[in-house]
Amino acid sequence: MSDNRPLRWFLYGYLALVFTFVFAPILFSVIFSFNSDRFPTIPLGSFTLKWYQTVWNDPDVWEAARTSLTVSLSTATIATLLGFATAYTDYRYSFRLKPIYLGLVLLPPTIPLIIMALAMLAWFAKLGISGQVMSIIIAHSVLTAPFAMAIIRLRLSQMDPSLESAAWNLGASQWSALRRVIVPFCRPAIISSFCLTAAVSFDEFAISWFVAGLNKTIPVIILEIVTGNIDPQVNAIGSFVFLVSMTLVIIAQVVLMTRRKKEV
Amino acid sequence: MVAPLVEFRSVVKRFDDFVAVERVNFTIEAGEFVAIMGPSGCGKTTTLRMLAGLEAPSEGEVLMEGRVMNDVPAHERDTPLVWQSLALFPFLNARENVEFGLQMRGVEAAERRRRALEWLDRMEIAEFAERDIASLSGGQKQRVALARSLVIEPRILLLDEPLSALDANLVIRMQSVLTKLQRELGITFVYVTHSQSEAFAMADRVVIMSRGHIAQIGSPKDIYRAPANRFVAEFVGRNNIITGTVSKATAKAVTIDGSLGSFTVDLGQHEKPQKGDTARFVVAADLAQISTAKPRRGSAIACSLISEEFIGSVVTLFLEAEDGSELKVQLQERELSKMDLKSAATIYLSWASDQAHYIGAD
């Protein structure tokens, strides 16, 4: 490509600007969480941990953290199991209604959350299971199973297709081939899928807010604080959520990467 | 009478509309080294997979030692396969790979380990037992795959183009490893390949397949010297196939007239063709002779030299006959050096009358 130096530097600068836009809110939220002013601006106030202390001493936050943890771990388990089963089905079998089958699995993320939230709220009320932690878990599993499916399916497509047949050929039944070959091969993808679905669930607020009833998750608490007034507690909680999510994402990424390196 | 180790009885395999294998019949005896050979898509791998139970025949029966195997699932057969991709489990090390089949058969851990190490040792890769598969070389992986299949002490070993990923030197090495192994173990090897050099170098018997049919079964020499039909003659290569119409036919010989001339060929085992039928015969390139003067006796075709190709001490000459068809002849380099082809305007390709092999119409 024609080497146009000024253009190149202009583009790099532009890229930096775009990344600044993307990361500014994250960065500022972390900075503000240590800032003493209730309404932070520049110049910044003094360094403080008081927002963290407030959050730490708030039993509602603890309760919400427990709920969030329960929800995200349960969601991750269900979504990963469903995602694995679906990915394996797609990998191994072909059948007439497969496009519909895949549509059923992959469509949820394309429906706006607010619509899913309303639909779930009404449906759970109809079934008589609204306002429970279980309702959030179910809703989040529907939402995140497609991600699990995609991650594990991708891994399966990297597998030598004769690997499973080789296991049968050596005397493994379908079940033991699955346990001894497919699952070990997919292990990194299963771990990533678990982490990523947990992280998505940990951050989701619209559906949780609608169906949770009195069982608030962390994002719902944030939503309620934000609706109330300007309160830098949000930044403290937000930084905490960010820490948890990023840990999960990085674990997922590292697991995927090291595996890849080993196999090259 | 003892039933053959393997028998295919009018086996058909269809995938949707595509017929991969069409009415195949053959038997394999215990202790044989059989190669199934043919171009890609001829049904050779499908045939092998049916033997391993990885595909179910659409029609017909696959028998082993007289027992119909159609309904026996893959994991209940002792028909280990060495895969083209080797299909070693990347998350297990070499020893664990070898142990896999034993583990599935419920052999307890210590015994498993002992037998796996014994086989790795036999394959001369004992030192790599605890290595990751990814860190092994192509040849080492090949040996792990063989050990993994043989450790369960099968009576038959299936091999699906296992050498296709190796470079030429290693292929020759592994060929001798395989033939030696087969002789020592005395078990049956069924070896699928598209390479005739591999098939001819190792097999006692070769099954040649084309479009789902068996084109010929025979020893390498049979196939080479007496191809049953045009497909085999062309696939084996190094053959001059001469086509014409029958002008005279007796019970023993037939005269074929074509654009290259009129030739009389022994019928061999073939049925007597009708006058006017299309007929072909084959003259193997290495059985043909050339001379600069027209031979006094026998058949000869006048040609001009197009090109020559040296492989070691063997030279292949590509010739063009007067009607434009290409012919080839193979001879030793030192024979060639005695002749002065460059100055000769015409080269005559000839053969002793018993060296022409009649192959009928197709």
Next chain:
Amino acid sequence: MSDSTPAKAASSAARQSSVFKLTFRLPIIIWQSLFFIGPLCFMVAMSFFIVRNYRMQEDFVMKNWLKMLGRDYFWDSYFLTWGLAGIGTVVTMLVAFPAAYTLAFKVSETVRRWAIFMLIIPFFTSYLVRIFSWYVILAESGVINAGLSYLGLGPFVMLNTKFGTVVGYMTLTLPLVIILQTFALANIDKSLVEAAFNLGCRPFRTIYRVILPMARTGLIIAAVFCFILSFGDFVSPYYLGGSKPPTLPILIVDTVKSGQQWPRAAVVAVVMMVTLFVVAFAGIMAAYRRRVG
């Protein structure tokens, strides 16, 4: 691979393998029917229910539809949502393009991979917290205006404006759009672009005549996703856009949270779904349409 299991065995083995097959196929079918198709269908049905004495009763009346579609404020909301999501999509696509272009053509493979990894990070940070952060940054006495005041500029009103809403939308969509655009561009055969330059095509002309047509499918898909996300978002127009007049998602939230008028919220949701379905369908048609001329 064919549907039949490798060894189509005697009936017991066949039964076993169909048990195996269904163990993996059925769970998601049951789960999604019960908790994905079920809720959506019920929501459509609910839009025909009736509310009496603050209690919802199952019925089949057109009242909710007539009531909602007959009101100006509903249509104001509808077109406002369209307008905001439309502007948001155009702005996001335009802002993202040079960045994606740079990532696709001007940096090494490693840098590209890292950049995409970085762009995934925001998906796992709380969107709410980021919006709250913008609220503080964009406020009249916030970081930006404080900074500008040193230059003797401002203060500018950025909150409770369409600008605020679009900034919020971009917080949600920009990383995704850059990623999708980068993939779309990176898949282009580079030699064709070079050929265009070689033939004396000037950069902007090359982008217009060569790159855009070749990346069309990917770019349209990015735009469709961007539109769907913006159209369905209630946080940005609420907190950064001032919520008045409300967008459709805000209408849903208000209707649900301030009473028992779920059926009317369902009407809004169904209208949104139909709209997005049409947009997505049109987008897909445009993306895969054969080029004419």
